[in-house]
Amino acid sequence: MKVLITGGAGFIGFRLAKKLIELGELTAPSGAVEKIDEITLFDIGEAADIEDTKGIKVTRIAGDISDRATVSRLIDRDDISIFHLASVVSGGGEKDFDLAMRVNLDGAINVFECARARTGKPRVVMTSSIAVFGGQHMPEVVGDTVKQGPQTTYGVTKSIGELLTNDYTRKGFFDGRCARLPTVIIRPGKPNAAASSFVSGVFREPLNGEDFKLPVTADTVMQVAGYRSIVDGLIHLHELDGAKIGIDRAIMLRGYTVSAQNMMDALHRVAGDRTLGSISVEPDPFIVDICKTWPLDASYERAEALGFPCDSGLDEVINNFIEDYVDV
Amino acid sequence: MKVLITGGAGFIGFRLAKKLIELGELTAPSGAVEKIDEITLFDIGEAADIEDTKGIKVTRIAGDISDRATVSRLIDRDDISIFHLASVVSGGGEKDFDLAMRVNLDGAINVFECARARTGKPRVVMTSSIAVFGGQHMPEVVGDTVKQGPQTTYGVTKSIGELLTNDYTRKGFFDGRCARLPTVIIRPGKPNAAASSFVSGVFREPLNGEDFKLPVTADTVMQVAGYRSIVDGLIHLHELDGAKIGIDRAIMLRGYTVSAQNMMDALHRVAGDRTLGSISVEPDPFIVDICKTWPLDASYERAEALGFPCDSGLDEVINNFIEDYVDV
Numbered sequence: 290m291k292v293l294i295t296g297g298a299g300f301i302g303f304r305l306a307k308k309l310i311e312l313g314e315l316t317a318p319s320g321a322v323e324k325i326d327e328i329t330l331f332d333i334g335e336a337a338d339i340e341d342t343k344g345i346k347v348t349r350i351a352g353d354i355s356d357r358a359t360v361s362r363l364i365d366r367d368d369i370s371i372f373h374l375a376s377v378v379s380g381g382g383e384k385d386f387d388l389a390m391r392v393n394l395d396g397a398i399n400v401f402e403c404a405r406a407r408t409g410k411p412r413v414v415m416t417s418s419i420a421v422f423g424g425q426h427m428p429e430v431v432g433d434t435v436k437q438g439p440q441t442t443y444g445v446t447k448s449i450g451e452l453l454t455n456d457y458t459r460k461g462f463f464d465g466r467c468a469r470l471p472t473v474i475i476r477p478g479k480p481n482a483a484a485s486s487f488v489s490g491v492f493r494e495p496l497n498g499e500d501f502k503l504p505v506t507a508d509t510v511m512q513v514a515g516y517r518s519i520v521d522g523l524i525h526l527h528e529l530d531g532a533k534i535g536i537d538r539a540i541m542l543r544g545y546t547v548s549a550q551n552m553m554d555a556l557h558r559v560a561g562d563r564t565l566g567s568i569s570v571e572p573d574p575f576i577v578d579i580c581k582t583w584p585l586d587a588s589y590e591r592a593e594a595l596g597f598p599c600d601s602g603l604d605e606v607i608n609n610f611i612e613d614y615v616d617v
Numbered sequence: 618m619k620v621l622i623t624g625g626a627g628f629i630g631f632r633l634a635k636k637l638i639e640l641g642e643l644t645a646p647s648g649a650v651e652k653i654d655e656i657t658l659f660d661i662g663e664a665a666d667i668e669d670t671k672g673i674k675v676t677r678i679a680g681d682i683s684d685r686a687t688v689s690r691l692i693d694r695d696d697i698s699i700f701h702l703a704s705v706v707s708g709g710g711e712k713d714f715d716l717a718m719r720v721n722l723d724g725a726i727n728v729f730e731c732a733r734a735r736t737g738k739p740r741v742v743m744t745s746s747i748a749v750f751g752g753q754h755m756p757e758v759v760g761d762t763v764k765q766g767p768q769t770t771y772g773v774t775k776s777i778g779e780l781l782t783n784d785y786t787r788k789g790f791f792d793g794r795c796a797r798l799p800t801v802i803i804r805p806g807k808p809n810a811a812a813s814s815f816v817s818g819v820f821r822e823p824l825n826g827e828d829f830k831l832p833v834t835a836d837t838v839m840q841v842a843g844y845r846s847i848v849d850g851l852i853h854l855h856e857l858d859g860a861k862i863g864i865d866r867a868i869m870l871r872g873y874t875v876s877a878q879n880m881m882d883a884l885h886r887v888a889g890d891r892t893l894g895s896i897s898v899e900p901d902p903f904i905v906d907i908c909k910t911w912p913l914d915a916s917y918e919r920a921e922a923l924g925f926p927c928d929s930g931l932d933e934v935i936n937n938f939i940e941d942y943v944d945v
Contacts, residue, residue, distance in 0.1 A: 425863045426762040437765075
């Protein structure tokens with residue numbers, strides 16, 4: 290079978306590809322466990338090379354997801370599973386509404402329509418975000434049963450993606466699942482345009498010996514999860530019996546609530562005698578305003594009941610990051 | 618100022634036009650009470666003629682709302698208010714998914730983008746529906762704070778319309794408001810493709826001396842409201858201070874819960890010695906299945922607090938219908 294990963298040059302998409310190569314197989318659309326013979330990483334720019342492909346044909350394609358014909362060429366087999374991760378992120382969407390609508394809404398519909406056009410009723414796993422929550426009716430604890438009131442265009446397009454995934458699935462056009470992600474940490478490399486980019490930077494920059502300006506106050510809370518458990522969660526979601534998910538195909542992947550202070554404390558606890566760059570608290574009104582729209586806490590009951598993985602907390606995540614990206 | 622009504626040939630759109638002509642004025646986008654000098658009724662087919670225009674230029678235009686250029690020509694003034702009612706209805710959307718997406722989603726985005734292109738920050742009042750509720754997480758009582766889990770493509774597109782209205786308004790592109798409507802009764806004329814069409818037919822056909830087959834069981838409940846209070850509610854929503862609405866621009870317009878039995882009882886109570894066509898209960902699985910996805914009850918707290926009108930119940934609605942459409 291083939292696996293298409295949109296956003297395949299991104300942090301999660303690329304790690305997912307490596308994990309799929311390691312596994313070598315998935316449950317095929319037919320229901321049988323089947324060898325993966327082809328993985329396509331699609332993104333706006335070409336993904337990095339992947340070394341050991343175990344005989345899996347890995348193709349890296351750059352293109353515009355808002356172009357239907359481009360997407361159609363990617364979804365060229367009936368025995369395909371699609372991980373649709375491509376997205377303009379929160380801060381980026383606030384700065385360019387039209388781009389967010391084109392990439393996140395038109396792009397998702399292109400993926401959905403091309404999946405629908407296949408006869409194999411492929412599985413489509415799309416990433417949503419905890420940014421779907423917000424607004425005047427948001428309770429203190431959000432979750433799978435809570436009304437969505439997104440306060441960023443990013444969150445709005447994700448909320449729409451959940452609705453459409455449910456409807457395309459209800460109509461039998463494909464077998465959709467949505468993973469509603471907390472902030473996934475710790476991202477390597479450069480900061481991105483997500484308002485939550487600092488949640489990785491506060492670990493990454495000091496561990497790389499660089500000073501870091503924290504753009505929020507220390508008591509700012511958010512829901513986070515480590516990238517290893519999120520990648521495992523996406524695969525778990527793909528493999529789950531659809532009947533157990535039910536007609537609401539969007540599930541909060543498991544995370545936990547931490548404050549910026551918790552993050553700084555954990556970093557210093559785990560770092561031991563490493564030399565860290567310093568952290569200064571310098572709130573940036575643009576970021577602070579977006580953070581104010583985020584929920585205080587979240588419940589993950591459905592994901593827990595459905596056996597989704599979860600890491601043990603910040604210390605484990607920092608240690609993983611050091612192993613994967615710092616001491617290499 | 619100009620008023621554009623999409624879906625202007627429809628039941629509610631046409632009655633709204635007549636009411637606006639009667640009023641002769643609305644609050645303009647500037648905030649000032651201003652004379653209406655132009656009303657455009659847009660629909661897939663041309664609207665009926667309207668007699669007394671009190672000097673208001675009434676234009677009736679037929680066209681395809683999914684064509685951006687067509688919509689752009691309708692929204693040709695900055696001093697404009699838009700009532701966006703055009704929509705493929707529930708049963709119709711279940712039978713033609715692509716048509717529902719094109720008319721309800723692309724059509725709404727066309728209206729929103731053309732409103733955004735004006736400099737007057739026009740008011741856009743869109744009709745949503747109680748069909749946004751449903752699914753495995755639906756509580757017994759739905760309302761403005763309840764998670765939406767639509768089980769028809771119609772409901773999905775309405776839910777998306779609410780999200781987009783909120784976001785275009787948040788971004789300052791226009792001043793949007795959504796009216797989440799219960800089943801509006803009693804529609805004159807022919808049955809339409811809405812799954813709820815029977816809720817009007819059960820009154821209309823017997824009053825016109827025709828026999829009627831009720832396609833649901835007598836204990837089927839739904840939330841309804843009379844057309845007069847709904848038309849008044851749309852105008853009330855247009856006129857409301859936006860700050861009082863807040864960032865969630867979608868409000869359940871006031872209705873009440875009745876059973877099919879309540880409807881038949883009210884009809885016989887109000888009809889007095891009129892000769893009525895007979896009603897036979899003959900459940901249709903297609904309609905019954907859709908009705909099963911509807912909520913059992915609803916709360917209208919926000920609309921009540923914001924002073925929306927509500928009729929006194931079925932007896933009043935039947936009497937209004939007799940006055941407006943039977944004894945004429």
